[in-house]
Amino acid sequence: MSRRKPKKSLFPKGFLWRLSAINILVIATAIAVSSWAVYHTACFLVEGMGNFGELRQKQFNATLFQYLWIFSVVIITFGSILHLHFVKKLIHPIHQLIESTQQMKKGKYPEPIDGTNDDEVGELVNHFNELVLQLKHNEKERKKMVADISHELRTPLANLNGYLKALENGMIDGNPDLYHSLLKESERMTLMLKQLEQLKEWDHVNVRNFIQKESLRVEKVIEQTIRMFDWSLKQEKIPLNLAIEKQSVFINEEGFQQVLSNLLDNAIQYYQGSGPIMVVGKVISEDRYRVTVTGPSQPITEEAEKRIFDRFYRIDPSRNRKTGGSGLGLAIAKEIVEQHGGNIGLIRGEEQNSFWFDVEIEQ
Numbered sequence: 001m002s003r004r005k006p007k008k009s010l011f012p013k014g015f016l017w018r019l020s021a022i023n024i025l026v027i028a029t030a031i032a033v034s035s036w037a038v039y040h041t042a043c044f045l046v047e048g049m050g051n052f053g054e055l056r057q058k059q060f061n062a063t064l065f066q067y068l069w070i071f072s073v074v075i076i077t078f079g080s081i082l083h084l085h086f087v088k089k090l091i092h093p094i095h096q097l098i099e100s101t102q103q104m105k106k107g108k109y110p111e112p113i114d115g116t117n118d119d120e121v122g123e124l125v126n127h128f129n130e131l132v133l134q135l136k137h138n139e140k141e142r143k144k145m146v147a148d149i150s151h152e153l154r155t156p157l158a159n160l161n162g163y164l165k166a167l168e169n170g171m172i173d174g175n176p177d178l179y180h181s182l183l184k185e186s187e188r189m190t191l192m193l194k195q196l197e198q199l200k201e202w203d204h205v206n207v208r209n210f211i212q213k214e215s216l217r218v219e220k221v222i223e224q225t226i227r228m229f230d231w232s233l234k235q236e237k238i239p240l241n242l243a244i245e246k247q248s249v250f251i252n253e254e255g256f257q258q259v260l261s262n263l264l265d266n267a268i269q270y271y272q273g274s275g276p277i278m279v280v281g282k283v284i285s286e287d288r289y290r291v292t293v294t295g296p297s298q299p300i301t302e303e304a305e306k307r308i309f310d311r312f313y314r315i316d317p318s319r320n321r322k323t324g325g326s327g328l329g330l331a332i333a334k335e336i337v338e339q340h341g342g343n344i345g346l347i348r349g350e351e352q353n354s355f356w357f358d359v360e361i362e363q
Contacts, residue, residue, distance in 0.1 A: 020087055024080045031075055035068040093121050097128060109136045160185050213340070215362045218249045218289060222281055225257045229264055236268060239276035247281075248362040249289050255336045256359065259344075260291060262329040263355045267295035273351060287361050288342075294354040305346055309334040333357070 043061050093113065100110035112129045163182055166172045222244055233240055249256075260279075267277050273296035280292045300308065309330050337344040337357045344357040 020080070020084050023083055023087075024076070027079055027083070028072075028076045031072050035072045039065055039068050090121070093125050097125065100128065100132070104132070109139075157189070213250050213252050213360075215248050215250055216253055217246065218251075218281060218291075218359075219244045219246045221251070221253060221256055222260065222279065222291065225260045226264070226279065228261070229268070232268055233277075236271065238268060238271055241276045241278050242280075243278070244281040245283055245289075247283055247289050250360045250362045251340065255340060259333040259336050259357055260293070262333040263293040263357075266329055266355065267293050267297070270297040271295055272297050275352070283361065284358065287363065288358045289361050290356055290358040292347075292354050292356040294352055296352045299350055300346070300348050300353055302348075305348055308346060309344070330355075 039061075042064055043057075096113045100113060103110040109132055112132070113125050160182060163172075163178065167174060172178070222242075226240070226242070229240075264277070264279070271277070275296045277296075278292070278294040280294070282290060284290045334344050337359075340359055342358045342360070344355070347354040347356065
């Protein structure tokens with residue numbers, strides 16, 4: 001029979017006992033010194049009164065010494081037991097934290113720890129519980145998105161393989177309609193792979209700092225960014241109107257373009273109805289410049305407005321490629337704007353919605 005390995009101590013060997021021993025030693029020393037001082041003080045005072053003979057003085061000293069000794073032993077014993085109890089109670093949440101972190105190292109998410117204390121340890125426990133819940137939620141959403149995209153990739157891949165094999169074997173002849181269908185399938189896969197790449201992009205944004213800013217003409221940066229969407233807008237037959245005030249701003253060019261690209265891509269992806277997409281840039285104060293992207297789209301609920309910049313949040317959780325994005329674009333934009341020291345937000349409407357962000361004007 002194999003012997004069961006003893007459970008490894010979560011604290012250094014004898015940690016609790018060493019801590020208790022040190023504290024008890026300090027308390028015992030303080031009580032011994034106090035008792036010694038009381039003993040000699042009392043003996044001195046009684047001896048100075050002159051009413052006791054030598055024999056009675058010795059009896060008094062012996063009795064006092066005995067009582068002080070008993071009193072010291074009782075207090076040290078009782079205090080040690082009480083101290084050990086409270087130390088164990090104090091260390092218990094830390095013990096649970098170590099157990100939980102060991103579970104996380106093994107890839108498991110621990111159950112929430114009871115944090116009833118109002119002290120620093122209780123605050124630490126509460127923050128740890130919130131961290132575990134956030135990690136569980138992020139992992140769940142990540143797996144869900146990967147599963148969705150993996151599921152959707154099967155259909156276009158099967159279609160492409162089937163048609164290409166048929167073309168190779170001469171079973172069917174190519175024609176514009178067929179090539180158009182194959183192109184659409186290829187575009188579907190490209191969009192899904194782009195969503196997967198955004199996961200890496202988010203991690204990249206999290207560790208990157210966009211503090212390397214420079215003075216740039218905002219109208220030129222906006223026009224350069226919008227130029228990349230000319231083909232997409234033409235394909236979707238979506239008109240675009242610009243109203244950009246010329247201004248020098250203090251920005252990180254790459255970060256600014258990424259934010260605007262995400263907002264424009266979002267406006268095209270969720271385009272619904274008629275009318276143009278509007279891109280407006282204007283000075284709103286002495287030190288802030290605001291860019292607003294407005295497009296016709298479905299109404300956004302108040303609940304969705306509160307969560308729309310959250311990671312992985314999607315207004316429409318369906319798998320439709322036009323409405324089931326990865327839920328990272330707006331979250332990435334928010335992260336970059338905040339690293340610029342700016343703000344980002346949404347203005348809801350019945351037939352159109354506006355996303356805006358502001359950056360610093362060059363002083």
